[in-house]
Amino acid sequence: MARVALVSGGTRGIGGAIAKSLHDAGYKVAAVYANNDEAAERFHQETGIAVYKWDVGDFEQCQDGIAQVTRDLGPIEILVNNAGITRDATLQRMAQEQWQAVLDTNLGSCFNMCRCVIEAMRAGGFGRIVNVGSINGQAGQYGQVNYAAAKSGIHGFTKALAQEGAKKGITVNAVAPGYVDTDMVRAVPENVLEKIIASIPVGRLGRADDIARTVKFLVADDADFITGSTISVNGGHHMY
Amino acid sequence: MPRLALVTGGTRGIGAGIALALKDAGYRVVVNYHSADDVAEKFTVDTNIPVFKWDVSDFDACREGVKQVSDAHGPVDILINNAGTVSDAKFENMSEAQWHRVLRVNLDSVFHMCQQVYPGMVEQKWGRIINIGSMNGQAGQLNQVNYVAAKAGMHGFTKALAQEGAKHGITVNTVAPGYVDTYLMREMPERILDKIIGKSPIHRLGAEAEIGHAVVFLVDEKAAWTTGSTVTLNGGTHMY
Numbered sequence: 001m002a003r004v005a006l007v008s009g010g011t012r013g014i015g016g017a018i019a020k021s022l023h024d025a026g027y028k029v030a031a032v033y034a035n036n037d038e039a040a041e042r043f044h045q046e047t048g049i050a051v052y053k054w055d056v057g058d059f060e061q062c063q064d065g066i067a068q069v070t071r072d073l074g075p076i077e078i079l080v081n082n083a084g085i086t087r088d089a090t091l092q093r094m095a096q097e098q099w100q101a102v103l104d105t106n107l108g109s110c111f112n113m114c115r116c117v118i119e120a121m122r123a124g125g126f127g128r129i130v131n132v133g134s135i136n137g138q139a140g141q142y143g144q145v146n147y148a149a150a151k152s153g154i155h156g157f158t159k160a161l162a163q164e165g166a167k168k169g170i171t172v173n174a175v176a177p178g179y180v181d182t183d184m185v186r187a188v189p190e191n192v193l194e195k196i197i198a199s200i201p202v203g204r205l206g207r208a209d210d211i212a213r214t215v216k217f218l219v220a221d222d223a224d225f226i227t228g229s230t231i232s233v234n235g236g237h238h239m240y
Numbered sequence: 241m242p243r244l245a246l247v248t249g250g251t252r253g254i255g256a257g258i259a260l261a262l263k264d265a266g267y268r269v270v271v272n273y274h275s276a277d278d279v280a281e282k283f284t285v286d287t288n289i290p291v292f293k294w295d296v297s298d299f300d301a302c303r304e305g306v307k308q309v310s311d312a313h314g315p316v317d318i319l320i321n322n323a324g325t326v327s328d329a330k331f332e333n334m335s336e337a338q339w340h341r342v343l344r345v346n347l348d349s350v351f352h353m354c355q356q357v358y359p360g361m362v363e364q365k366w367g368r369i370i371n372i373g374s375m376n377g378q379a380g381q382l383n384q385v386n387y388v389a390a391k392a393g394m395h396g397f398t399k400a401l402a403q404e405g406a407k408h409g410i411t412v413n414t415v416a417p418g419y420v421d422t423y424l425m426r427e428m429p430e431r432i433l434d435k436i437i438g439k440s441p442i443h444r445l446g447a448e449a450e451i452g453h454a455v456v457f458l459v460d461e462k463a464a465w466t467t468g469s470t471v472t473l474n475g476g477t478h479m480y
Binding site: 059090091092094096099100103107108110111112114115118119122136137138139140141142143144145146147148149150151152153154155156157158159160161162163164165228 | 299330331332334336339343347348350351352354355358359362376377378379380381382383384385386387388389390391392393394395396397398399400401402403404468
């Protein structure tokens, strides 16, 4: 039977492309979203992918939500932690709420979601966890102390959990996208965006599908020797 | 007048090594601590370094604490975010409280403390911030998903704030120690300690003073072109 995959932030942008790509590859997919009912409904209509609404920054909502998905589709064997937000400000203007919201949604969510699926993965002797990091977590970014800390925290989270999951057939990897043509990036002022594109060796923004195909590669059954790894998908924008 | 350095978690272990190294290098030094009054009392008697008590995981306590430091000694020119804690557990046994405690003390504290001192550094067009990361934040570690995520997050924080601080003469760097011979290590069973030492090509634990030496190097006037960087000191245990 097809494996069950859960994608957070999965109805739009990079997450939407990941959910679709896994769906097309034959997985049973559930997509979680937080706010935009209209986009979620449209996504569900277009793709037939089941959508669920909860806040991944909230531990109890994750417990309830994952219990519901498990009842509907079966135990989750593939988890893609993609949900993320930005609340940009330079440090001296950043409110504590901006720090906390980004840390909770982008990093706390990895704990919440993984914690709620890990027991079933261990019991099943199989699991694939892919955490979506960011080029800005690797390279840092002006006005994003909160976002860079959270995303780079994801990379640490990945490496620690990879060590623990290894002998239970659970792989944990990170994908670190560069600038991808999504709503989040389209919100960047045009003159800034032009500068960004000029500094990408491949000469274009990423496409959501560039990320999705990488996730699909990592969650496959035969990717079982890849764990604790980060795959950067950024058009050569930052290499290290 | 020599520059003023503030070291969090500075009355014992690596923090004390840093405080002493800075004092020996001619800086004015104050240290923060949270819980062990007897240790702090002995430290200040032995070293003549003033100690201040507050909880760096509490934003308001940081504001109050830094104000007290500044009222007594002037603006903080050099901030060493060293305070940290562990609460180890296998991921499937890790409680939400363990996750939050470690994230608050190790990562949120960096935000809290930097926010107090950064505006003053911008104003005077000079500042040095050193965040004490960890080899485990780079390499991952069993039973430390919380600690590794927090320490890795610190590396992202460093790189983002380094970008912001650059034009104000503020450098932000990370020092990532491996296993250092502190009071914490002395509590470890000998057989585990032997294993840890066996993994280092140099075949010994690090010394507190060696971490202090690296910090002194980075806060120097002449280190102005080193920013967003990580100095790793782990006896060659993990290289990348």
